Amino acid sequence: MHIAIAGGGLGGLTLARILRRHDIEAALYERDASRVARSQGGLLDLHPESGQRALAEAGLTGEFRAEARPEGEEHRIVDPSGSILVHHRPDPGSFDGRPEIDRGVLRDLLLDALPDDAVTWGHRIAAAAPRPGGGFWLAFSDGTGADCDVLVGADGARSAVRPLLTDAPLATVAVLAELTIGDADHRHPELAALVGPGNLWCVGASRILAAQRQRDGSLRVGVTLPPGSRQPRSYGSKRALLEQFDGWSPGLTALIEEADGPPVVRRIEALPTGTRWPHRPGLTLIGDAAHLMPPVGEGANQAMLDAAELATALAADGVHGIRAYEEAMFARIHPVAEMSARVQAMMLAPTAATDIVRFFTPAT
């Protein structure tokens, strides 16, 4: 059984690692030229029942605990005047909750657990097609190709493999503008103190200004706005973003004003909740390729759990294990995707502040 994995993100790498623990080799094709080709983004909180479980099956719990930051779970939610609505402090040093880890560190941890030649870098899959005699043909953008018996699409939001299984459309659910404030402790200690060791969410009517402390002492700032009718690029300057926060406390909008460069703006997309496909032998999807959902803290966790469950199914039943993996994955993902869509809508509602406080306040 010759397995090919399209995409070396968190899902694809977790799959490759756990398969190897079952003595199954897979060819992994990644479009990035190398592991350092691009920055991997901010922090992720790994949940015990999904991301951490997958890492345990990958034999990497010790490595995760050495790198994770439980204190990064601390979060504050404030209103546009800067008044604190919620302040959550995790138990010091506890791994019982959802400790944060730098996304790049997590990816490195998975790469380091694979042989050097496990990832074929610089191979963007331009198209995937069934072979007449069974299996699949992968056409790379450099004109080369490869074949396989089993193909797993782990190639993210705009998967090249997904069209073989479903034509479910992507919808824009938000616009995200990201900025960075480097060396915040020294250059902007007041902003570093405002954000604290974890996350800050400033919630207003139909908009969120968020900031997250990074491992290197920088702050990653994100502005989330409704999709609306404006082109995302119209938010491409600090001034255009600041116009969205008229009347907010200057102590909060300083997170935009003091950023090191102009915002990087992009659409946030999602697949319809409940996306599924009829089983097709030898072919499946994991992670964002299978169930892209609004980024409210589940996508990477579910991608890694998909990987763990698919690896176990392939090890137990070979290619026949894919059907069982898919049925279990569809059932698991449906409520998670529904919850993610609800939270995303709540965060961008006119009543977001009161809704979010209710969401984070345990029922008595």
Ligand SMILES: Cc1cc2nc3c(=O)[nH]c(=O)nc-3n(C[C@H](O)[C@H](O)[C@H](O)COP(=O)(O)OP(=O)(O)OC[C@H]3O[C@@H](n4cnc5c(N)ncnc54)[C@H](O)[C@@H]3O)c2cc1C
């Ligand atoms: C702003 C933001 C914040 C988020 N925060 C969180 C969070 O806190 N917690 C959480 O759990 N999730 C979070 N997510 C979601 C999370 O990032 C994704 O769900 C997760 O990365 C999915 O993993 P994946 O392996 O399926 O896809 P990806 O991480 O997207 O990896 C796909 C890989 O495939 C490669 N690739 C793509 N196309 C091709 C091709 N044609 N050929 C070859 N290779 C290809 C890419 O280069 C990439 O390496 C967030 C997302 C966003 C946008």
